[in-house]
Amino acid sequence: MSVVAFKTGNEAIAEAWRQINPDVVAAYPITPSTTIMQAFTEMVANGEVDTEMICVESEHSAMSACVGAAATGGRVMTATSAQGLALMVEILYIASGMRLPILLALATRALSAPLNIHGDHSDAMLMRDSGWVEIFSENVQEAYDNMLQAVRIAEHPNVRLPVCVCLDGMQTSHQLENLVVEDDAAVKEFIGEFTPYHPLVDTDHPVTYGACSVSFGEDFYFEAKRQQIEAFDHALRVVQEIGKEFGERFGRHYGLFEEYRLEDAEYAIVMAGANSGTAKDVIDELRDEGKKVGLLKIRLFRPWPWQQLRDALKGLKGIAVFDRSSPAGSIGAPFFNEIRSALYGVENPPVVLNFIYGLGGRQLMPEHIRHAVEQTQLATLTGVNGELVGYLNIRE
Amino acid sequence: MAVAEVATKKQELNLRKIAYEQDKEAIAPGHKLCPGCGITVIMRQLFAAVDYPIIVANATGCLEVCSGNLPYTSWRVPWIHNAFENAAATASGIEAMIKALKRKGKLPADKPIKVLAIGGDGGTYDIGFQALSGAMERGHEMVYLCFDNQGYMNTGGQRSSSTPFGASTHTTPVGSVIPGKMQERKDICFILAAHHIPYVAQCSPSRWPDFARKIRKAFEANGPAFVNCLSVCPTDWGTEPQKGLVITQMAVETCYWPLYEVDRGVWRITYKPKQKLPVTEWLANQKRFRHLLRPENKWMVERIQAELDRRWEQLLALERATGGTGEA
Numbered sequence A: 001m002s003v004v005a006f007k008t009g010n011e012a013i014a015e016a017w018r019q020i021n022p023d024v025v026a027a028y029p030i031t032p033s034t035t036i037m038q039a040f041t042e043m044v045a046n047g048e049v050d051t052e053m054i055c056v057e058s059e060h061s062a063m064s065a066c067v068g069a070a071a072t073g074g075r076v077m078t079a080t081s082a083q084g085l086a087l088m089v090e091i092l093y094i095a096s097g098m099r100l101p102i103l104l105a106l107a108t109r110a111l112s113a114p115l116n117i118h119g120d121h122s123d124a125m126l127m128r129d130s131g132w133v134e135i136f137s138e139n140v141q142e143a144y145d146n147m148l149q150a151v152r153i154a155e156h157p158n159v160r161l162p163v164c165v166c167l168d169g170m171q172t173s174h175q176l177e178n179l180v181v182e183d184d185a186a187v188k189e190f191i192g193e194f195t196p197y198h199p200l201v202d203t204d205h206p207v208t209y210g211a212c213s214v215s216f217g218e219d220f221y222f223e224a225k226r227q228q229i230e231a232f233d234h235a236l237r238v239v240q241e242i243g244k245e246f247g248e249r250f251g252r253h254y255g256l257f258e259e260y261r262l263e264d265a266e267y268a269i270v271m272a273g274a275n276s277g278t279a280k281d282v283i284d285e286l287r288d289e290g291k292k293v294g295l296l297k298i299r300l301f302r303p304w305p306w307q308q309l310r311d312a313l314k315g316l317k318g319i320a321v322f323d324r325s326s327p328a329g330s331i332g333a334p335f336f337n338e339i340r341s342a343l344y345g346v347e348n349p350p351v352v353l354n355f356i357y358g359l360g361g362r363q364l365m366p367e368h369i370r371h372a373v374e375q376t377q378l379a380t381l382t383g384v385n386g387e388l389v390g391y392l393n394i395r396e
Numbered sequence B: 001m002a003v004a005e006v007a008t009k010k011q012e013l014n015l016r017k018i019a020y021e022q023d024k025e026a027i028a029p030g031h032k033l034c035p036g037c038g039i040t041v042i043m044r045q046l047f048a049a050v051d052y053p054i055i056v057a058n059a060t061g062c063l064e065v066c067s068g069n070l071p072y073t074s075w076r077v078p079w080i081h082n083a084f085e086n087a088a089a090t091a092s093g094i095e096a097m098i099k100a101l102k103r104k105g106k107l108p109a110d111k112p113i114k115v116l117a118i119g120g121d122g123g124t125y126d127i128g129f130q131a132l133s134g135a136m137e138r139g140h141e142m143v144y145l146c147f148d149n150q151g152y153m154n155t156g157g158q159r160s161s162s163t164p165f166g167a168s169t170h171t172t173p174v175g176s177v178i179p180g181k182m183q184e185r186k187d188i189c190f191i192l193a194a195h196h197i198p199y200v201a202q203c204s205p206s207r208w209p210d211f212a213r214k215i216r217k218a219f220e221a222n223g224p225a226f227v228n229c230l231s232v233c234p235t236d237w238g239t240e241p242q243k244g245l246v247i248t249q250m251a252v253e254t255c256y257w258p259l260y261e262v263d264r265g266v267w268r269i270t271y272k273p274k275q276k277l278p279v280t281e282w283l284a285n286q287k288r289f290r291h292l293l294r295p296e297n298k299w300m301v302e303r304i305q306a307e308l309d310r311r312w313e314q315l316l317a318l319e320r321a322t323g324g325t326g327e328a
């Protein structure tokens, strides 16, 4: 039977892990992800799971052990944030290059320097080209639901890619919310048994993982990368299928992204993660004032569903893309660039502006969101004169 | 079985396996290691010494790049190369997964699968040191083998913290002011012994029975074991390929490379030369040391000899202090 519990996002992730009962978890503490690991080690200590828990000496070793364990043949997961993810980066590419279905819970946090333990998406952006599927969560329930779906996505025979579930650090990770914890048996049935694929542990059929590919004429590096790209094409379909199946089973439906009052909107906010909730409130207020504003909430970031996003956004007059990472040295931050790129070539393209918010945990208040919408409306009338990027709630 | 018990068993070398059953060896012929490379000899000796199903985690380095070349592989045993600094962490994951699968009944509990991590001295003493220390402290049941060729050879022969004092490498060249590497070699076995793991050993492929015995003990240690093995590098030591084992044995006969083990806290020197040869016997015939034999560098040879003597005496003292002088 499903129950409603009062849990933080990190506890929700641990709860999902309890139900998944992974074979190996290797992790290292870092705020704000630490309590995932703490909650889980407690479950291990109490025999609620029979996972082999490795309390490694660094995040580099956490991801390295995950690679070794996953290649040996079983379900493997870890959790981290910011500096921890940065230390893992080398092995993130190896995990995806070896097509190992490892799961990572990322309680997002600002990257140093200056050192900051609060939430933003700079770590999630750091890994965006690492060959991992990346899914954002708005709240505690979504973090839990996404983690369960991630098992199926990662292990799908046409995908076989590692999956990262992002939850906003210090917000979703630490906020207490109501969480529907689904029935253990129903979850078990949904995720299914793990099917090993060329496991190292099958010593009667020895396999080689991680051979180099350097000899000219016989190098297959490019082809291996091309296959990973194809796996992402499959993932786009698989994420939708599994989101649908999850909805049919548990009543909460998931697609590639969420549209909120977008159908007849003239203006849209595009945003990912925890602050989307505030954006929805602001949209309700604006709607009451007669302004046709909607939200497109990013869920799946990798693979980037650009065609579907284009179709959802192309008729609009203006779009305010909210990014929670630094655009230093670029035209704008990643969501902005990828949304603009998705809209390239459409007739009468919408005006697209970029608003940077919440770096290092800086508050995003309803008035800031309002301001961004107003600026976007203004730009559709006056045209964009130079400034594509704005900064919300900053001392200038 | 206690480590000491294994040691007392007189075990035969599996010569037949190497001489007649090449098609069953763990590493198939056709790899790309240099002629005369010590790594090949070490690997063949290792796999001839034991009969378990073994999963290998190999750090980036000469062995890795020369044995796993997509779409080919030389490995007839399950093998994974992850990165340069994480062979021990990768092996931790493998060992943990084996444990989990056995606990969950997905793997027969009595299947004696062993985990072997392999790294060069760079991947062990330097960049992989943290991961190694962590894995040993956590007590994962694995054998970590370091093939110590005293430098970063895969990248063309640069210094490592295992490179001996005075040696010429591509990053410690003999110049008109600085005559080679100016720092002493760090003693990895001492550091590993300080982890108080069940078994630590230093060995040489020039003493095959000793090496084979230590490898068997390492695999039966019921916990983490570390084995350091001197590995000649004809390319970057500047030695004749066919003389590799003779040169390696000179390191042993001069006590530059003592053969010993630390078996659950008991230090035991497993070979004591009847007559300790002067260190020049080891320095000769290697181009990386050639400049040391010049008259103006006499002080360097003296320093090497003095340091070697000090370390050898220290080892003898440890052996006495821990009761290792008796029969093994």
Ligand SMILES: Cc1ncc(C[n+]2csc(CCOP(=O)(O)OP(=O)(O)O)c2C)c(N)n1
Pocket: B060, B061, B062, B063, B084, B085, B119, B120, B121, B122, B123, B124, B149, B151, B152, B153, B154, B155, B160
């Ligand atoms: C993180 C990282 N830094 C540097 C390298 C380049 N690199 C590859 S092998 C190697 C040296 C390996 O030396 P060692 O471990 O002694 O093994 P050997 O080459 O002697 O077999 C280096 C520096 C790398 N692959 N990864």
